[in-house]
Amino acid sequence: MSEMGDCIFCKINSGEIPGDFLHRDEVCFVIRDIAPAAPTHLLVIPNEHLTHLDGLDAERTGMVGHLVFVAQQMARAEGIADSGYRVVINQRGDGGQDIDHLHLHVLGGQKLGRMG
Numbered sequence: 001m002s003e004m005g006d007c008i009f010c011k012i013n014s015g016e017i018p019g020d021f022l023h024r025d026e027v028c029f030v031i032r033d034i035a036p037a038a039p040t041h042l043l044v045i046p047n048e049h050l051t052h053l054d055g056l057d058a059e060r061t062g063m064v065g066h067l068v069f070v071a072q073q074m075a076r077a078e079g080i081a082d083s084g085y086r087v088v089i090n091q092r093g094d095g096g097q098d099i100d101h102l103h104l105h106v107l108g109g110q111k112l113g114r115m116g
Contacts, residue, residue, distance in 0.1 A: 009045050009101040023074060027066045030074055039109030040078050040085070044071045050102040052091055071106045080108030 012019035013029060022042065023030035033041040044067050050056065056064065068087065075081040085108030090096040 007049060007101050008099060009043075009103065010049050013045070013047055022077075023070060025070075027063055028070055030070060033105065037105075038107040038112065040075075040080050040107065042071075042074050042078070042106040044074065044104040044106060046102060051100045052097075052102060053089065055102070067104050071104050074106055075108060078106075078108070084108065084112075086112050 008017065011017040012031065019029070019031050021029050021031060026047070028044055028046045030042055030044050033043055046063055046067060048060075048063070050060070071087045072081070075085045085106060088105040088107065089102070090098075090105070
């Protein structure tokens with residue numbers, strides 16, 4: 001698990017590492033994934049450093065709702081809302097989480113394979 005001081009997303013958010021912000025507000029920010037898995041691959045990242053979903057409590061449910069709302073707004077802004085897109089939260093190693101900071105992936109711009 002990364003410590004907050006070593007977290008690349010925290011460093012991007014603080015300006016220590018440059019970021020091309022597509023959206024930024026008091027709760028989260030949005031950047032493009034540097035290794036996209038689809039033509040459109042955005043990351044919706046909370047400003048608060050949380051590692052996993054199990055770090056959530058009742059006080060943070062509004063934050064998660066806001067992340068999903070921003071994902072939907074970004075899909076519309078990127079022109080993928082009408083054709084379809086996927087929102088994914090990877091958790092831990094077996095779930096594909098590469099960076100230990102909770103974040104949502106917004107994927108689209110092509111027909112995505114079925115999951116499950």
